[in-house]
Amino acid sequence: MSRSRPARAPRRRRAAVPATVAVLLAALCTGTAPAGHGSAPAKDFDATTVERVDGALGKLLKETGLPGVTVGLWIPGRGSYVKSLGVADTKTGTPMKTDLYSRVGSITKTFTVTGVLQLVDQGKVGLDDPISRYVTGVPNGEHITVRQLAELRSGLFDYIDDKQWQTDLRDDPERAYNPRRLLDIAFAHPPTFKPGAKWQYSNTNLILLGMLVEKVSGRHLSDYLQEHVFAPLKLKSTSLPTGAAIPDPHAHGYTDFTPDGAITDATAWNPSWAWATGAAVSDMNDLRAWTPALLDGKLLTKKTQAERLKTLPTGVPGISYGLGVLDTAGWIGHNGDLPGYEAVAVRHPDDKAVLVILLNSNVNHQDKNLSSLVAHTVTSIVTPDHPWPAPTPVNPE
Template sequence: MVPGAAVLLRTPQGTFTAAVGTTELGTSTPPAADTHFRIASNTKTMTSALIVLLAQDGKLRFGDPVSRYVSGVPGGDTITIAQLLKMRSGLYDYTEAPELAAALDADPGKVFTPQDVLAMAFRRPPPFPPGTAYQYNNTNYALLGLVAEKVDGRPLAQQMQERLWGPLGLRQTSLPTATDTSMPQRYSHGYCYGGSADAFVDLPYPPDLQAAARAGTLQPTDYTHQNPSYATAAGGAISTSDDMATWIRALTSGKVFNAEFQRQWLDSLQPEDPNAPDGQKYGYGISYQRFAPNAAMWYHGGELLGFNSFIGYDPAGDVTLTIWAGLTLAPDGRATAVALLPTVLSEIYAGLWLPPAPTPT
């Protein structure tokens, strides 16, 4: 029941693509490796890369308190840049604030600044003290975007173009301005059942909605041109499967940082659950998981209204994988691209038992 989805796989044996469905309901245009889509939280891999490069330049340190760069952060003197990068700040996640979803549903074109969304987080109590737990949290990366702009003195999009996309030849990747809701040609439309809150918090759909979707009496809403300015540094970029495959391989194989900071980036991983040290790990804007004895990937996921995606690289096998779908959540509540992951990995690493897909991000 996903309108369209695309898989791109690069291995030493060749490049393989698989696409199903259409880029727009009511048409028959199939997705392709050069189709633009909103990459959502995969943007975090780029924001974090800028922060690491600024540390490499000596312009900041991972142990610096965020209050050195952004004022008004609750407990900002005790929250470090490293804790923001690793999702351990303890700050409230602004995407869980009901007023954000309500504002977007009332006005899909509404423009948000980072300060707007941070204010939603800052007026709520932190769920835990800094550094004591892991919680995937967009507030961290909204702050890191402001840190990068404060330290470098240039807009985030300009920094990404000059330091990341340009040097790596990512010509189809962009970070729109706050008022730009357009998509570069050619692009996929993105759909979601329900309202904005359904995509932000991944709550199960009610049974009547599931039944109507399966019966075809309820069609998903087209969210392609909803203003994504609420995401920006945390999830506002647009790209293609081709560019994302190039990006995740370059980032994880040492083409972005020097040797010293590549090692720090690799060593930043911490288990998300301290009781499962061999499970999912999250570091400086990157996840790592072993899916089977010879199947381990550095990866990230992305989800926002209209799209769900996964990018990953396995250095041992030189396997690069990207998956995206033009529907946030399936009627049964599964994150679409992430739900495809076990099936795709079982094809790549044939015959191996695979644990459940990682938690959507």
């Protein structure tokens, strides 16, 4: 349910994965990640469960051509599964590892909205204030509230659906964008519905919320999040870069969002177009710590956290959305997807299971989202009473 990446180009036949790369994809690189954040290392799940997950993920990598994946699943009182499979770099064959940095796409939304809600707690912003109070030039801005932006119910056109912008990004993926330019692209299109009428995944909402944080706090969004979100929780590997840089060591990311549909290395592409909605970088260990902090409201008052977790239907069966949080069949948190990378960071309330998935590709398999395939595969084995939904084609022919 993440769309912090541009819409896809028309489907094209791709070249087969070279045999040498296919061999690398089958490699299994195991290892438990450092606990970090004051957590004691968790014991592994029983041997049978671990063997089944290992086999299912190894098979999935071979079938999909996914270069590499990191999976962490922790269930208090039961155990954990923390492993990386495949490769972080298809050219060198460097193994995927559990401590690599990765772009996390729309998980960024959870950070940005947390910043907004902190300002609500401080009495500097009202959830039902019109966005026109903070950002000028917004169509229907006097009728669109901060709450509706965080709920993705503003009716504002999603700039990533602009065809010319998609072409420009494919032609020059290292180009830098500023927030106002993104709004200009969005606002060149009329709103798609009246504010609050329904739910629509539009990244334009989060660009506006990022600008709100900057206006009210007087700080760059990246600096605000570092000081008020990342540092208090000791998320030392999490940041919102202002350019194309990604810290070392990192996984290389692969995408087919190219003019000819060929798969290419998108690691150095500039994600400034995603900014407050999808440009964050993190790693597995930080996302393991962030997910329960997000859902327990560690950085917010109880009242504001309760508002955040009031999810509303999206129109997609089994999926609802709150204030920057996604509920997917009971798994609450967010997923992310942008050229080269996909991620999932969620928790299930029944057994407090925390699931973190990091992929270094966003090339759909048979038009099915890769991270959802991984999440479904793992949870069907480990938590069969509440599996992640099996993905359906996202771009049918």
